[in-house]
Amino acid sequence: MGNQEFPKKSPPEVQLFTDGACRGNPGPGGWAYILRHPASGREKEGSGGAALTTNNQMELTAVIEGLKALKAFSAVEVITDSTYVAKGSQEWLPGWKARGWKRKEGKQLKPVKNVEYWQELDKLLADHQVHFTVVKGHSGHAENERCDELAVAAALEYQLES
Numbered sequence: 001m002g003n004q005e006f007p008k009k010s011p012p013e014v015q016l017f018t019d020g021a022c023r024g025n026p027g028p029g030g031w032a033y034i035l036r037h038p039a040s041g042r043e044k045e046g047s048g049g050a051a052l053t054t055n056n057q058m059e060l061t062a063v064i065e066g067l068k069a070l071k072a073f074s075a076v077e078v079i080t081d082s083t084y085v086a087k088g089s090q091e092w093l094p095g096w097k098a099r100g101w102k103r104k105e106g107k108q109l110k111p112v113k114n115v116e117y118w119q120e121l122d123k124l125l126a127d128h129q130v131h132f133t134v135v136k137g138h139s140g141h142a143e144n145e146r147c148d149e150l151a152v153a154a155a156l157e158y159q160l161e162s
Helices: 055-068 083-098 115-126 142-161
Strands: 013-022 027-037 042-053 075-080 102-105 108-111 129-134
Touching (some): 013 055, 013 142, 027 055, 027 142, 055 142, 083 102
């Protein structure tokens, strides 16, 4: 009786739609996410920005903030229009870590750009079962368009403050 194995409960499946925007690069920027639990239909939106940032930093921040919003271990599909974030997370990250957060540039090793963002994202990726889907930006994808709208609005708030 004591050795019976019970089936493991699979983690909740969620979709995380993300986008980042920048008014100038660098310049005032914004990020946004939509977190959706398809089984219940529940959604949560989040957005914010920074006065002086880059588009890549805002794309990374959108995923970071979306993953931070999760309360428990989850199976997450990140839907983004950022090939930089998707490839970095799925392909480049293991090599960067193995080389002490350095990237290959020709025969030289150079520091990874936006390393503090990548290190934070790396920790969050380890807390969940994550895969990425890249969509074409500004192509009528409803959630991507909504994230873009929220991210641009956040960037404009910071642009107006400066």
